[in-house]
Amino acid sequence: MASSFQMCEPCFRGGEQTQGVSWCSDCEEILCAFCEKAHRVAKLSKSHAVVHLEAIKSVKVERIADMNICEKHLGKNLEAFCTSHDSLCCSSCVFEQHKACEKVLALDEASVGIKSSAVVHDVQRSILVVIDAYDKILQNQKKNKETLAEKETSVKMAIANLKSKVNKHLDSLANSVSIIRDESLLKIEKNCQTILEKRDNLMTHKKNFDFLREHGSESKLFLLTETLKKELTVNDGSIQELLSNIKTQSITFSSLQSDLSAVASVCLEEEPLNIKHEIGILNRAQMVKSTTSLKKDAFIDLGFDEPTPLTGIEVTEDNRILLCYWLNQSVLILDKNGKFILKEDVDGDPYGISLIPHKFQAVISMPEAKKVYILNSSNLKYIRHFKTLNECYGIVVLDNNIYAGSSGVISVIKINGQYLRSISLLPNCSSIRYIYPMKDGNLFCTSLHNIFITSVDGTILSTNGYCDEPRGIAIDKNGHVYVADKTSHKVYRFNADGTKIDNVLHRTGQFESPHSLRFNRDHTKLYVGFVKSNFLGVFSCS
Template sequence: MATAVDKKEDLTTCSICFETFKKPKHFPCLHTFCEGCIQTYITKTFEQARGGVNCPLCRMFISKPGDIKVEEWSTKLPTNHILVSLIDLNETKSGQKLCAACSRENETESAFSWCANCSEALCKACDRSHRRNKASSNHKLIDLSEDFSKDIPLYHADVFCTEHPEKKVEAYCNDHSTVCCMTCVMLKHRKCDNVGSIEDAAEEKKKSKEIQEFSQNLQNLKASLEKLCKNRTESLKTFENDIKKMRADVETLFKQLSDHLNKLKTNITSEICKVEKVIKTEVESEHFEMKCRIPAVENDLSLFETNMKHAPPAQFIKAMENLEKQKEILENFVRDQSQNLREIKVTFKANEKLLELSRVIQECGEVKVSRANYVPQHSIITNVNMLTAVPTLTSKVETGFSVRGIALLDNGKVVLSNDNNKRIELRDPRYSMVLSSLSLPGDSWGIKMTSDTEGAVVVKGYGLVLFKIQNNNIVTIREMETDVNADFVYHQGLYYVGCDNKITVYDSNCRKVRDISVNNKVSYICLRGDNSLCYTAFNNFSVEKSLYCVHMDGSSVYTYSHDKLCDASGVTVDHSGHIYVCDYSYANTNVHQLSHDGKLLRIIFDNLPARPYCISFNTQGDKAVIGCNGTVLMYDMK
């Protein structure tokens, strides 16, 4: 196996085996690997519970298509034709390339030229035939003996229409910023004013300011990621130093405690030894005095017995007088000793504060981890001027169901409602991928994020389901049974829930705080500043054509109506306080942008390709996503 390459690695090198790609296949995140390498990786790391794997490079979760076996997944991944061509070019430049046409006939001929149209190397004979053949006479052939360093077109991979998968795309609609097949041109784009060739559109796009900005944005992203990596490296180094110091501090603390306790131990041990010596000397002295009297008593007893048996009367009388005196002396000694004798008992009473220390202090300290937000010196992300921002369609995803609620996250992913299957889905709209889903007890409608990772969804006829997003998984936090129609808004710990002729306010424990009386059945709702609400309404017998704004007590601030607002639907507000309302009618399919006081600024999205239910912006306002009837539309705002 080859060794790892440096930072300027060859695009044709697999990041798993570090060798030139063999059958390069790519994931939806566009990272490419050898077919064999990625299949081995898939087999080892496939998560049955989640139904997919994480990309080895970017860690993005890739869901397995349901109709493909795990052991065959890599064979069904798209081939990276650009890299196939690059590998061919590299081999051609190095003189290792053989004629492709001859190779198909199991013949071996060195390459002489390169056909830019066919992306194939040709020998001299095939080069001559290629030039003479009418079908290939206009192809661009490059002599390999000449300078081969200039850029040349790579492999021409066919691109097929999303609406008609069997047809190749052949035109570009500038009105809708999308490629299309000729069937789409005749059916869906016949009224469009600016439909042209894909080649012209690509050439114009390559020269556009947006492409330059895109390239610069990628450079900025790379620089920011490098700064973030540097920050993590420095942070880890600081953390390791902190851990090292912490361990040293703990050792110092316990050494100080140990030294102090050892000193206390030495002192009390010394005192015990002193007491032991004094008391032992005292008791031994008393014992000696008493023991010495025993022979005297024994001697007196012996004299008494001898005199009793053998002494003459006079001598006996005299001896008894002496023995009486001696007995009296001994009795006085025993009496004094008995009266003054003390039973000695030695005890140790520990210092109460020391005992309390052992009871109260159950730990020597606390290890705290503090986190502060990383603020780069020069952020690449700035809030967009929403008054001048021009939306550009970047993604159109056919869902097959109506999207009545949608929330755009700052990482580009969306949480949307699936009314067909009673669930919400976490999706990456750029790749049409469902990352995870959460089943609900009823039909899902309005969705709002209450923090970066937590949100709630309206379940019609049931209430709210609170959820959080962890590692691309949606999990339930808890459920709140409330009166609700279609939508809610969250503000300062309170849920403002749209109901029939009222907006009911609940706290985080699902306790009703108050009702705000209004004159309509509330449909979609958003917050206007801190002291007012905007909402649309619905009627069982007709469409509602207005946007209503009310104070927190229900009194009217204004009502917005317009000739091109025939079925007011989803509402939202951007970071600048501008209000947006969707027109779900067949007649208009647009989104109105209003000022804070309800004046029309512009119809910012017009003639949408599908009827819009709801709209959401990211924090900076540079991305917008619109949930429609069967479609999700993603826009860049610049």
């Protein structure tokens, strides 16, 4: 396309300079009045979409023009659409990846009727939904900036009222308020910048989409629609991540005048954003979701004299492996390659284990002793413990609270051991053996003979009995849930809604009675613990 949007491009190629008045989205050229008239009656171009130049002022025509270029094979035009993989293809794509696909359509054939199709409606609605979600998060962050300033003033006034008694201490607290405020404002500014970039990019897509829907050709709209389906999938994931990671921040002040050594404190309080985001095209687009393939890598001999149930596996930020050996009263650390680092005996039989986020600490359930044990996740040294009301097996830390599963109940406990509440589950529900937090905030659980999903308020969202004795849970990078079944000697894979997909591992050789599961941090390895062997199974993921 010529650099000037005012000059008729066919005339320019013919050596003349005439004023352009319209634009053909099929040819991607500016036309003068004479060329436009000829364009509208010529047999090859009479069906082209031609609009006045005023209509394209708000549209980045360069981005529309580049849509037909294959991202994998630069310089090749997209010419086909594979309905099996929901994928746009150039000729090289078809030859390399889609030769065996049953239905690969030419682009013109695939795009017939796209303007009136449900998928265009879904994409249009999803654009608005995603932009609205970005706007709400942005509005929340801007408001949070204001409330932080207000909270700073009120907290500093409270500190000033106590200065006469503990002047030095309160001066320190006043300084910490500003530090917390600055760190929080920096985080909010970073969040706002990220959100604005994503929102602005989507607004550009929206303008192009609206333009093509009204004035563009069906093939161009089809190209943009397919591009936007994937863009919106990425944006939906970005919003879920933002809603999960961004917290509404506040500064609070509390005092205890009876003890001058701890008369006051300043801390940052965070709570999840009260914003609901409806995932749009993810629930409607016909896409083939990728799945993880597992291949045996190694069985690591852990050196116990007798078979010891490996019931808990956790992986640290640096990919070290923490192992709980039930009935052996010991916890182990291996490096990321499975090499032994440390073994520590503990006062009880450890069952489940979960890391406390942003601290070098882990919580361990000890059902027989009715207690939760907290240790240093770097050197396994004891920190503290507290008693529980029931025998707790499954354990996980979520939003700085401990969720501990027992018979028909999940207890919610503060890290310091303060009991908060109980989540009552299914009638006659046996002990909750494992709990795993999902991205949507719900809990995926296994009991002695059932699998179920519950919200944190106790609403059962799904339940099934696909497994004989389901135990350990892990979730891969695609959101699929893996459950070990120790009786059938299998590991099953489920969708996030609890529906079964397939079984990915089964009894063979040393693989017998799987009990605990965990992926490493980058989801390149799956670790499997067993009931009746002294091995840690390692499976490579691809």
